[in-house]
Every structure is written in C-alpha cells, then in structure tokens.
Amino acid sequence: MxxxxxxxxxxxxxxxxxxxxxxxxxxxxxxxxxLDSTGVYEAGVSISEEEAAAFVKTIDCYVLGxxxxxxxxxxxxxxxxxxxxxVTRREWPPARKSVEFYSGDLKTLVxxxxxxxxxxxxxxxGAMLCDRFLELGLVGEIRLTIGPxxxxxxxxxxxxxLTEQRWNL
Ligand SMILES: NC(=O)c1ccc[n+]([C@@H]2O[C@H](COP(=O)([O-])OP(=O)(O)OC[C@H]3O[C@@H](n4cnc5c(N)ncnc54)[C@H](OP(=O)(O)O)[C@@H]3O)[C@@H](O)[C@H]2O)c1
Numbered sequence: 001m002x003x004x005x006x007x008x009x010x011x012x013x014x015x016x017x018x019x020x021x022x023x024x025x026x027x028x029x030x031x032x033x034x035l036d037s038t039g040v041y042e043a044g045v046s047i048s049e050e051e052a053a054a055f056v057k058t059i060d061c062y063v064l065g066x067x068x069x070x071x072x073x074x075x076x077x078x079x080x081x082x083x084x085x086x087v088t089r090r091e092w093p094p095a096r097k098s099v100e101f102y103s104g105d106l107k108t109l110v111x112x113x114x115x116x117x118x119x120x121x122x123x124x125x126g127a128m129l130c131d132r133f134l135e136l137g138l139v140g141e142i143r144l145t146i147g148p149x150x151x152x153x154x155x156x157x158x159x160x161x162l163t164e165q166r167w168n169l
Contacts, residue, residue, distance in 0.1 A: 001142045013063070013110060013138055015123045015130055015155055018145040024154035025127055032072060032112040034149050056080075060118035063109075065129035069099075083118070085109070087129055098137060110138050127157050135162055142167060 018035055019025055026032050047055075062079050066088035072078060074147070081098045089103050102109055114121050123133055133139050144157075 001144070001169055003137075003140055003165070003167060012115060012119055012140060013121045013123055014141040014143055015133065016138045016143045017125055017130065018147055019157045020147055020149050020151040020154070021163075022150050022152065023157055024151045025125065025157045026071075027151060028131065028154050030155075032075075033069070035147060058120055059122050060120045061085065061114060061122070062161065063114070063121060063123045063129070065126050066092075067128070068125040071126075078102065079124075082109040085114070106132055106136055106138060127155055127159060131158065131160060131162060134158075134165065 017025055020034065027034070041136060062082060062084040064084065064086055066086055069084075069086040069088070078094070079098070084099050086095075086099060086101050087103070087106070087109070088093070090100055092101055095101070102113070110121070123130060123139065130139075
C-alpha cells in the first residue's frame with residue numbers, strides 16, 4: 001500500500017511487518033515462532049531463494065525500535081551487514097559495525113540523516129516505533145504480510161494512538 005495523501009508521499013520509507021490474522025505481531029511473551037509456519041499461499045506468486053536474496057539486497061538501510069533490536073540479537077541477527085539504525089533513548093554497549101543508535105527527533109532522522117544517504121529505507125518494527133512513524137507521516141509504503149494464524153492475544157500492530165489515514169492498495 002502506498003500513501004494516497006499527506007507529506008509521506010514520495011518518501012522512501014517502507015514499513016514491513018508480519019501480522020497474525022487477528023492483528024498481532026508477537027505473542028505476549030514476545031514469541032514469534034509462528035512466523036516460521038506460514039504455509040503456502042497457492043494463488044500467490046512464488047519466488048525462489050535467489051530472488052528473495054536479490055530483493056533483500058535492494059534494501060539500503062533498516063530502522064528498528066530497541067525492543068525489536070534486542071529480540072533480533074536473541075534470535076540471530078537477520079539484517080546482515082546492511083546499515084541498521086536502532087531508535088532508543090538508552091545507552092547501549094558497542095554493537096556490530098553496521099548498527100547505529102539514534103535518540104533524536106524521528107522526522108530529522110528520516111529527512112536529514114537517512115533520505116540523503118539511502119534510497120530504500122525499511123522500517124521493520126516493532127509496533128511502538130511503527131505507530132510513531134505513521135503518526136508523524138514518515139511512511140511512504142506499507143508491506144503487510146498476514147500469516148494464517150489466529151493468536152488470540154499478544155502485541156498488537158497499529159495500537160495507536162493514530163488518526164485516520166487513507167492508503168492506496
Ligand atoms: N511480526 C513482525 O513482523 C515483527 C517485526 C518487528 C518486531 N516484532 C516483535 O515486536 C516486539 C517489539 O515491538 P515493540 O512495539 O514492543 O517495541 P519496538 O517498537 O521494537 O521498540 C520500542 C522502543 O523503541 C524506542 N523508541 C520508540 N519510539 C521512540 C522515539 N520516538 N524516540 C526514541 N526511542 C523510541 C524505545 O526504546 P528505549 O526504551 O530503548 O528508549 C522503545 O522502548 C518484539 O517481540 C519483536 O520480536 C515483530
């Protein structure tokens with residue numbers, strides 16, 4: 001989906017998240033193992049591992065909240081050597097070379113720090129940071145993958161506070 005109006009139009013930030021059918025991005029205990037069993041969508045377009053790898057190479061930079069960062073470290077860093085900006089107000093021990101911590105204004109992060117350097121910026125969670133980006137109109141595109149599972153409870157995607165926004169499918 002792309003933004004149909006507002007100042008995010010044309011911005012290069014893509015929000016990418018995987019949600020359950022009932023709108024959760026993690027279980028209450030942070031477990032995301034349900035992401036691994038999404039099954040096959042027969043009417044969908046299958047892409048090979050090579051195509052997927054080639055696509056990931058087009059991503060110039062990842063942006064993530066500190067809780068997603070902590071979880072990614074626990075599960076095994078999935079972002080390779082691609083630059084990754086971790087948004088946090090905390091102090092952190094030195095991280096891998098590709099990781100940078102950021103604690104200031106989010107609009108400044110996108111417009112001043114990232115947009116001049118990176119063309120394809122991916123915001124990969126979590127719920128809290130995505131809501132802040134959406135509320136500030138910093139997202140130009142949303143790629144939402146829905147996994148075929150009902151979780152019943154957990155960490156809700158788009159929990160707000162958010163105001164109405166129109167998007168083009
Ligand atoms: N299903 C999926 O696709 C998916 C994707 C990503 C994550 N997840 C899951 O989601 C969970 C984490 O999500 P979450 O919503 O709890 O947390 P999150 O958004 O990853 O991180 C929240 C943290 O980001 C920092 N932050 C957020 N807004 C900020 C701002 N405006 N300025 C400065 N810092 C800011 C704060 O860090 P400090 O407290 O350090 O200051 C805040 O505590 C994990 O379980 C993860 O595995 C799922």
